[in-house]
Amino acid sequence: MTDDLRAAVPQVLAALVRRGADFAAAEDAVQDALVEGLRTWTADPPRDVRAWLVTVAWRRYLDAVRSDVARRRREEVPEEPVEVPGRDDSLQLYFLCAHPSLTPSSAVALTLRAVGGLTTRQIAEAYLVPEATMAQRISRAKRTISGVGLGEPGDVATVLRTLYLVFNEGYGGDVDLLAEAVRLTRQLHRGFDHPEVAGLLALMLLHAARRPARFSADGALVPLASQDRSLWDARLITEGVSLLQAALGRDQLGEYQAQAAIAALHCDAASAAETDWVQVVEWYDELVALTGSPVARLNRAVAVGEADGPRAGLAALADLDPGLPRWAAVAAHLHEADGDLARAAELYAQAAAAATNAAERAHLLRQASRLSA
Structure with missing residues (x-):
C-alpha cells in the first residue's frame, strides 16, 4: 500500500x-x-x-x-448520495482509537490499524505476537468503543501516550514502528496545534536522528556515550530543535517538551564529555516535577553522576526502588565510574539477566565480562 x-x-x-x-x-x-x-x-x-x-x-x-x-x-439505513466531507475528520480518529476506556496495548493496536492503515498481520509481526492474538486484541478494542461517537471530546494526553508507546517499540517484522510513529505524529501535528504534540514530534525526531549510530556493523548495541556522532542525522536534529523551540516559546511546558529538551542537549554536544550535564539535570528536575516518574528519577541519577560525580549519582539512586527496570544497569555504571569494579560487574550481570531486549542483554553481558576479566 x-x-x-x-x-x-x-x-x-x-x-x-x-x-x-x-x-x-x-x-x-x-x-x-x-x-x-x-x-x-x-x-x-x-x-x-x-x-x-x-x-x-x-x-x-x-x-x-x-x-x-x-x-x-x-433500523433502516436509507441509500442516498454519498457526500464526501470537505473537512478531514481523521484527527478525531486519534482520539477515538486512544479512548481512555481502552488498555494501552489495545489503543496502540487500534491506532496502527485504523489510523496507520497497517494490516493485522503487520501489526502482529511488529509486536512479535501471533496474528490471531492481535486480531482478538483489535476486535475487543473495536467492541469497546462501538458506542463512542466521532466528535466526542478527546484526551490529547492519551493520544500522545499511545504514539509514544508505538515509538518506544522501535521496529520489528516488515514494519518500522519508529518511522510509523513519526509519520502519525507528523500527521497529528499538522491538524492539532498543541505544544505537547510539537514536543513529542521533536522528541521522536531527535531520537530518530541518532538511530544510524545505535548499532555497530555486527549488530551490537552502541551506548550514547560511545556513538559516532558524525552518523547522526543533522537534518532531523535541526527540525527537532526548531519544533522544540517554538513549543517552549508558548510557555506551556509538558513532559514531552522536557524530554525533547534533554535529547536536544545530547544532540548539541560534540561528545559525551562536552554535554551540558548541569542543564540536563535541571531538565530532569522539571520532568520529575511534571510526572513524578520513577523512570525519570532513574535517568536523573545518571545525569547527576555525570554532573556532580558518581558518588552524588549513587546518592540519588539510593532513594529509588531496586526493582525498577534498568536500576541495576544504572547502578553498575555509577559503581564502575566510582572505581568499584567488582560490584559493577555483579550489577551488570544482574541487569543482563533482567533485560528483555536481546541487544541490550548482550551489551550488558559484555560489560560484565569486561570488568570480570
Missing part, C-alpha cells in the same frame, strides 16, 4: 463513522474498498482516490447492513 493510500484510510474511515456507521463495520468496509481499489486501479486509477474509497466503502457498509437480518429489524 502506498503512503498516499495509507494516508487516505483514516479520512475514509472517519467519513463513514461521521455518517453513523458502527466503527467495526466501517473499518471492515474500508478494508474491502481498499482491496477492490488495489484490484481495479492498475489500468485506470480514479482522479479523487478518497472520494472513490468513501463511495465504495459506504456501499459495502450498506450491503453488510442489509444482509444482517437482526440489524435490519432495528
Whole structure:
C-alpha cells in the first residue's frame, strides 16, 4: 500500500463513522474498498482516490447492513448520495482509537490499524505476537468503543501516550514502528496545534536522528556515550530543535517538551564529555516535577553522576526502588565510574539477566565480562 493510500484510510474511515456507521463495520468496509481499489486501479486509477474509497466503502457498509437480518429489524439505513466531507475528520480518529476506556496495548493496536492503515498481520509481526492474538486484541478494542461517537471530546494526553508507546517499540517484522510513529505524529501535528504534540514530534525526531549510530556493523548495541556522532542525522536534529523551540516559546511546558529538551542537549554536544550535564539535570528536575516518574528519577541519577560525580549519582539512586527496570544497569555504571569494579560487574550481570531486549542483554553481558576479566 502506498503512503498516499495509507494516508487516505483514516479520512475514509472517519467519513463513514461521521455518517453513523458502527466503527467495526466501517473499518471492515474500508478494508474491502481498499482491496477492490488495489484490484481495479492498475489500468485506470480514479482522479479523487478518497472520494472513490468513501463511495465504495459506504456501499459495502450498506450491503453488510442489509444482509444482517437482526440489524435490519432495528433500523433502516436509507441509500442516498454519498457526500464526501470537505473537512478531514481523521484527527478525531486519534482520539477515538486512544479512548481512555481502552488498555494501552489495545489503543496502540487500534491506532496502527485504523489510523496507520497497517494490516493485522503487520501489526502482529511488529509486536512479535501471533496474528490471531492481535486480531482478538483489535476486535475487543473495536467492541469497546462501538458506542463512542466521532466528535466526542478527546484526551490529547492519551493520544500522545499511545504514539509514544508505538515509538518506544522501535521496529520489528516488515514494519518500522519508529518511522510509523513519526509519520502519525507528523500527521497529528499538522491538524492539532498543541505544544505537547510539537514536543513529542521533536522528541521522536531527535531520537530518530541518532538511530544510524545505535548499532555497530555486527549488530551490537552502541551506548550514547560511545556513538559516532558524525552518523547522526543533522537534518532531523535541526527540525527537532526548531519544533522544540517554538513549543517552549508558548510557555506551556509538558513532559514531552522536557524530554525533547534533554535529547536536544545530547544532540548539541560534540561528545559525551562536552554535554551540558548541569542543564540536563535541571531538565530532569522539571520532568520529575511534571510526572513524578520513577523512570525519570532513574535517568536523573545518571545525569547527576555525570554532573556532580558518581558518588552524588549513587546518592540519588539510593532513594529509588531496586526493582525498577534498568536500576541495576544504572547502578553498575555509577559503581564502575566510582572505581568499584567488582560490584559493577555483579550489577551488570544482574541487569543482563533482567533485560528483555536481546541487544541490550548482550551489551550488558559484555560489560560484565569486561570488568570480570
